[in-house]
Amino acid sequence: MVEFAGWSMPVQYASIVAEHHHTRTKLGLFDVSHMGRLFFNGSNVDQFLDSLSTRRIAGVEAGKVRYSLICNDDGKILDDVLIYHLAAGGSFAAGENDGDSFYMMVCNASNREKIVQWLVDHLPKDSNIKVDDRTEATAMIAVQGPEANAIVARISSVDPETLAYYTGTVCSVEGANSIVSRTGYTGEDGCEIILASNVAAAVWRKLHDAAELIGGGATGLAARDTLRLEAAMPLYGHELNEEINAAQTDLRFAINSKGRSFAGRDAIVSALVEKTLPVRVGVELEGRRPAREGCNILSAEPTNQEVQEVVGHLTSGTLSPTLGVPIAMGYIRPQFAAVGTELLIDIRGKSVAAKVVELPFYKRSDR
Amino acid sequence: MKPEELKFAASHEWAYLADSDGKQIATIGISAHAVEALSDVVYMELPEVGADVNAGASFGEVESVKATSDLFSPVTGKVVEVNTTLPDNLEVLGTDPYGEGWIIKVEVTSEGSISDLLDFTAYEALCNE
Numbered sequence: 241m242v243e244f245a246g247w248s249m250p251v252q253y254a255s256i257v258a259e260h261h262h263t264r265t266k267l268g269l270f271d272v273s274h275m276g277r278l279f280f281n282g283s284n285v286d287q288f289l290d291s292l293s294t295r296r297i298a299g300v301e302a303g304k305v306r307y308s309l310i311c312n313d314d315g316k317i318l319d320d321v322l323i324y325h326l327a328a329g330g331s332f333a334a335g336e337n338d339g340d341s342f343y344m345m346v347c348n349a350s351n352r353e354k355i356v357q358w359l360v361d362h363l364p365k366d367s368n369i370k371v372d373d374r375t376e377a378t379a380m381i382a383v384q385g386p387e388a389n390a391i392v393a394r395i396s397s398v399d400p401e402t403l404a405y406y407t408g409t410v411c412s413v414e415g416a417n418s419i420v421s422r423t424g425y426t427g428e429d430g431c432e433i434i435l436a437s438n439v440a441a442a443v444w445r446k447l448h449d450a451a452e453l454i455g456g457g458a459t460g461l462a463a464r465d466t467l468r469l470e471a472a473m474p475l476y477g478h479e480l481n482e483e484i485n486a487a488q489t490d491l492r493f494a495i496n497s498k499g500r501s502f503a504g505r506d507a508i509v510s511a512l513v514e515k516t517l518p519v520r521v522g523v524e525l526e527g528r529r530p531a532r533e534g535c536n537i538l539s540a541e542p543t544n545q546e547v548q549e550v551v552g553h554l555t556s557g558t559l560s561p562t563l564g565v566p567i568a569m570g571y572i573r574p575q576f577a578a579v580g581t582e583l584l585i586d587i588r589g590k591s592v593a594a595k596v597v598e599l600p601f602y603k604r605s606d607r
Numbered sequence: 608m609k610p611e612e613l614k615f616a617a618s619h620e621w622a623y624l625a626d627s628d629g630k631q632i633a634t635i636g637i638s639a640h641a642v643e644a645l646s647d648v649v650y651m652e653l654p655e656v657g658a659d660v661n662a663g664a665s666f667g668e669v670e671s672v673k674a675t676s677d678l679f680s681p682v683t684g685k686v687v688e689v690n691t692t693l694p695d696n697l698e699v700l701g702t703d704p705y706g707e708g709w710i711i712k713v714e715v716t717s718e719g720s721i722s723d724l725l726d727f728t729a730y731e732a733l734c735n736e
Contacts, residue, residue: 251673252646252673254646255646255647256646256647256671256672256673257646257647257672260672462672462673466672528649528650528694529650529652529670530649530650530670530672530675532674532675558672558673559649559650559670559672561647561672588652588668588675
């Protein structure tokens with residue numbers, strides 16, 4: 241267990257590599273209760289969230305879950321979040337919302353207070369919207385892997401397999417009012433369950449027993465990190481932070497700028513047009529030695545100063561348990577970002593050959 | 608070797624001290640406890656024969672999936688042998704940490720730090736704190 245953002249976090253239960261593999265081949269259970277869960281009450285919540293999201297939120301039909309960036313006015317990233325628009329049900333009632341649906345946001349634990357403040361500070365004048373931080377009253381369990389949905393289906397009133405990718409619904413899990421969504425952060429199929437914290441342990445145990453019977457099991461946050469890295473999903477504090485413009489992230493799908501206005505839009509659009517800022521890439525290294533966050537990326541050929549020039553830096557790196565090679569993500573000058581570009585990575589004073597590769601590093605075979 | 612025959616540093620390296628032709632040679636490795644805590648070791652960066660090592664200073668690195676950790680020398684001296692097969696057989700760190708999992712042998716040139724090392728009982732007590 242390790243302290244993070246005020247939470248005691250399960251980093252690994254046994255072997256990181258074993259947990260990684262059982263998630264890819266069977267299923268992994270993740271306690272991700274540290275993630276912030278914010279619920280919204282009031283009128284025109286969709287327009288409010290839309291005004292602060294790089295992704296279009298207004299007009300999105302109930303049932304959809306959208307990955308979006310939240311940026312400041314300079315287009316720099318405050319957080320990456322999932323915004324749920326769900327049909328109301330059970331204790332997740334619409335309350336004072338318009339119609340019979342509600343909105344929820346899952347944000348990063350380390351950014352939760354900042355995001356709540358950002359949201360509150362940007363409420364329209366005379367708005368009746370209330371941001372209801374239910375992080376501590378609820379818990380969140382991610383069930384990921386090829387067997388994940390089948391295991392959850394045994395105790396859920398809705399089979400996650402019947403949900404389209406990145407949709408969700410209020411339903412009953414082990415008799416407890418829950419939100420189940422076909423989402424995740426591993427590159428595998430699976431779902432995530434949000435439910436009251438006082439019933440979460442019982443649901444965890446039920447899922448855990450079922451998982452262990454088929455060779456899956458509890459999976460810590462260290463394996464979650466190697467899984468998401470193979471899937472090239474960015475992690476806040478590494479690939480994303482307040483120094484990075486959303487345009488640099490290679491997350492084009494998460495930026496809808498046409499006909500919309502949202503915080504940071506102009507700065508993001510300018511950066512997308514100018515293409516001068518460093519961009520996020522994936523690199524694969526030769527040998528077996530993993531490169532880490534902070535390592536410099538050097539040009540493979542000497543530049544006009546006759547030296548290998550620093551052209552970028554790494555933000556995450558590990559030895560890929562699935563591929564057996566060192567992989568890393570980082571930011572690099574656009575002229576070095578093309579797939580196939582040969583580079584050097586400075587690992588504590590030693591240069592290791594590397595090249596830019598296509599992302600993601602790992603894609604599951606059924607997609 | 609039995610762990611009872613070894614001396615341990617609080618930073619989880621062990622040393623086996625033996626006389627050879629009038630020289631004191633320390634065989635150095637990392638403890639079973641350290642191997643378990645590191646979990647999933649994937650790479651080791653080792654020194655060359657002839658390199659000087661200093662007690663308490665880094666002589667190499669061990670990389671797990673999760674992180675990079677320094678290897679700290681329990682003794683001061685000169686490297687006389689390196690277990691060059693180890694980086695390709697990292698699993699022996701787990702299966703035989705006090706035998707085949709040895710990392711380097713050092714000719715001890717200063718005995719000053721050796722009295723600071725712990726015996727196995729004291730080291731185990733430290734790990735269980």
